[in-house]
Amino acid sequence: MRRILSRIVPAVKGFGFKQWLMTVLIAVLLLSSAASLAGLRIVRHTLVSMTAADRFRGGTETRFAQIGCFLPVGQGKSEEDIFKFRQTLDSKLVEQSLEAPENGSLYLDAYCGMAAVTAAGNTGASASVGAVGVGGDFFHFHPLALRSGSYIQGGDLMDDLVVLDEETAWKLFGGTDLTGMTMTINGEPFVVSGVIAREEDFATRKAYSGDSGIFLSYSALSRLQEDTAISCYELVMPDPISGFAKNLVKENFPVGTGDIVENSSRYTLGHLWEVIRDFGSRSMRTNGVMYPYWENAARLTEDYAALLLVLAGLFAFYPACFALVQFIRLVIRTYRLAKARIPEKVEAAVEKRREERLENAFKDKGD
Secondary structure, eight states, rough: HHHHHHHHHHHHHHHHHHHHHHHHHHHHHHHHHHHHHHHHHHHHHHHHGOOOOHHHHOOOOOOEEEEEEBBBBOOOOOOHHHHHHHHHHHHHHHHHTTTOOOOSSEEEEEEEEEEEEEEETTOOEEEEEEEEEEESSSHSSSSEEEEEEEOEEEEOSSSOOEEEEEHHHHHHHHHSSTTEEEETTEEEEEEEEEEEOOOHHHHHHHHHOOOOOEEEEEHHHHHHTTOOOOOOOEEEEESSSSSSSHHHHHHSSOOOOOOOEGGTTTTTTHHHHHHHHHGGGGGGOSSSOOOOOHHHHHHHHHHHHHHHHHHHHHHHHHHHHHHHHHHHHHHHHHHHHHHHHHHHHHHHHHHHHHHHHHHHHHHHHHO
């Protein structure tokens, strides 16, 4: 260590202004690149709604993919379409020799439709709110923090339960501990199952423009608003080969001009490159899809992740070029040095060998 320091210290002391400037510049650029990569890592883990596959997989070694389907306005699905697709999915998984664990399932899905309704509490207060009619395991995909009570489940026998967000709870009841209280939605009676808090991450705060909202079963919402269709379908399923899950959904769950996205690969280098490549045109929506707020939040994080990836590459470009130039110089210097010294050493070795032969010959004559 002392030897290394003894060589480094004189070299550092011999630095001129140019060398110091280059050293500081490279250090700053490398630190900026590292900071961009750290920011990219943070953005990748911002949305809990993008982690449904990891949470469903648990400790198993099976690879799973999370797929999101978003349908255009006027081209939504019905619950019957969902049930038919589930039957198709079961048969396709059997064809691939994928078997569900005992008392378990190979996949998990959720669906929802949206509408505006009028909600009223038992205190007489009322408000126009955005309602999300949910089915399947919606709150596995969107584990919103509970302030009180519990979620509603796709398997609930009754569909008269409702989950309020905090804003709605305060508007209608003046509090959040409301489990078991009654209210009406479009004049029909419902029972409060729980109160949730919206996500607090930067992307959701930008994407969620509503002041208040409620969650009830899709069957109840479609009864209140007959024209409500399923506009979002989400699925976690095995993905033994990359792209298997997404292709299976594309082939068997047509979305027309809608979108099918794979959330599991959303922040991979390949996908982020697609985001960078489609910069500008990506913002133009012509297929009639109105994304729910969680998808808008995901697209926002994609944009930030792509930007941070570009910045990390740009910041690292100059130090990489500098290192390459120095390496090339070192190779050239080594080559020139070798070219100059190797002949000298060869000539010296030949001369030494010749002298040895002469000495040996002289000794032989003397003998």
